[in-house]
Amino acid sequence: MHIMEGFLPAIWCVVWWLIALPCLGLGLFQLKRILATDREALALLGVTGAFIFILSSLKLPSVTGSCSHPTGTGLSAISFGPWITAVVAAVVLLFQSLFLAHGGLSTMGANIVSMGIVGPLVGYAIYRALRNTQVNMFLTVFLVCAFADLLTYVTTSLELALAYPAAVGGVASSFVVFMGIFAVTQIPLAIVEGVILALVFKYIVQMKPDILVRLHIFPEEKIVATQRGLADAA
Amino acid sequence: MLRNHWLEVLAVVAVLTYVGVFLATTMMNPTAEFAGSDTRGSQQISQITGIPEEDFHPLIPQWVPPSGEIESALFTLQAAVGGIVLGYVFGSWRAQRRYGVAPAPAHNLDTNV
Numbered sequence: 001m002h003i004m005e006g007f008l009p010a011i012w013c014v015v016w017w018l019i020a021l022p023c024l025g026l027g028l029f030q031l032k033r034i035l036a037t038d039r040e041a042l043a044l045l046g047v048t049g050a051f052i053f054i055l056s057s058l059k060l061p062s063v064t065g066s067c068s069h070p071t072g073t074g075l076s077a078i079s080f081g082p083w084i085t086a087v088v089a090a091v092v093l094l095f096q097s098l099f100l101a102h103g104g105l106s107t108m109g110a111n112i113v114s115m116g117i118v119g120p121l122v123g124y125a126i127y128r129a130l131r132n133t134q135v136n137m138f139l140t141v142f143l144v145c146a147f148a149d150l151l152t153y154v155t156t157s158l159e160l161a162l163a164y165p166a167a168v169g170g171v172a173s174s175f176v177v178f179m180g181i182f183a184v185t186q187i188p189l190a191i192v193e194g195v196i197l198a199l200v201f202k203y204i205v206q207m208k209p210d211i212l213v214r215l216h217i218f219p220e221e222k223i224v225a226t227q228r229g230l231a232d233a234a
Numbered sequence: 235m236l237r238n239h240w241l242e243v244l245a246v247v248a249v250l251t252y253v254g255v256f257l258a259t260t261m262m263n264p265t266a267e268f269a270g271s272d273t274r275g276s277q278q279i280s281q282i283t284g285i286p287e288e289d290f291h292p293l294i295p296q297w298v299p300p301s302g303e304i305e306s307a308l309f310t311l312q313a314a315v316g317g318i319v320l321g322y323v324f325g326s327w328r329a330q331r332r333y334g335v336a337p338a339p340a341h342n343l344d345t346n347v
Contacts, residue, residue, distance in 0.1 A: 100299060
């Protein structure tokens with residue numbers, strides 16, 4: 001999903017940075033507030049942030065014969081919302097643009113918008129829609145993580161299509177072409193990422209259910225019921 | 235066992251399926267380069283604009299890892315940092331559950347000298 005340094009016209013670099021900056025500001029504000037009110041939140045932030053670091057470092061092969069990164073942003077979006085997730089994603093993207101030449105400082109705004117904002121925002125919307133329903137928590141986590149990953153790449157395709165409309169067919173036709181490169185490659189990776197992060201969420205429920213209750217991540221009765229189910233089956 | 239660990243089973247099945255699909259892809263498409271989709275995206279930009287890839291210059295000067303080895307070392311570093319944090323937090327949560335202790339307040343250490 002990284003748009004490489006120099007491959008985005010300056011005007012689009014500015015546009016995406018201008019969208020990214022207020023989101024990062026809001027994220028930093030929320031981060032400060034949540035860490036001041038609950039020190040245990042830092043541990044959960046460590047876990048959800050760690051998965052963004054680990055998963056986005058992996059370049060995995062896909063059916064299209066090319067490789068791509070998972071994003072790992074779904075757990076963070078569920079736990080802390082899209083804005084704090086944008087801050088963590090920005091840290092990873094900064095590291096990758098400074099030391100790995102994956103993405104660059106000028107294109108970082110666009111990359112933050114795709115990986116840190118739109119992906120997590122869509123994931124967060126799915127989470128909010130399913131949070132208080134009968135839908136299984138693990139299925140919710142799977143859907144959030146898979147779609148946060150996939151939508152990141154749909155956004156990258158859109159960003160590139162807007163900057164590089166095709167001579168014939170314009171933005172729409174460019175979008176289809178970039179979707180073929182980015183989003184199709186991403187589908188198998190998004191599914192595997194969703195399953196893995198749902199499993200990780202199970203371990204959080206088993207080991208630290210109180211933090212999920214305290215931060216109101218899922219309704220208490222849902223967490224208790226899931227925990228009891230896991231204990232009964234043992 | 236299956237009822238308690240269905241997610242673990244599902245994760246193993248998903249990973250094995252993924253590996254299987256990867257092996258099938260390499261067999262059916264022996265010329266696949268498995269280049270990064272970032273690189274393929276840049277090639278596509280070059281194709282749409284008709285400007286050769288090497289004529290796209292960084293807007294902000296950028297350090298590029300001198301070799302693939304150095305790049306993979308730095309990627310590993312990124313994953314390792316995540317792994318250390320993950321192991322630390324899960325380890326301390328597990329210890330809290332098993333021994334039922336909250337982290338000891340710092341002043342207890344001083345009074346017991």
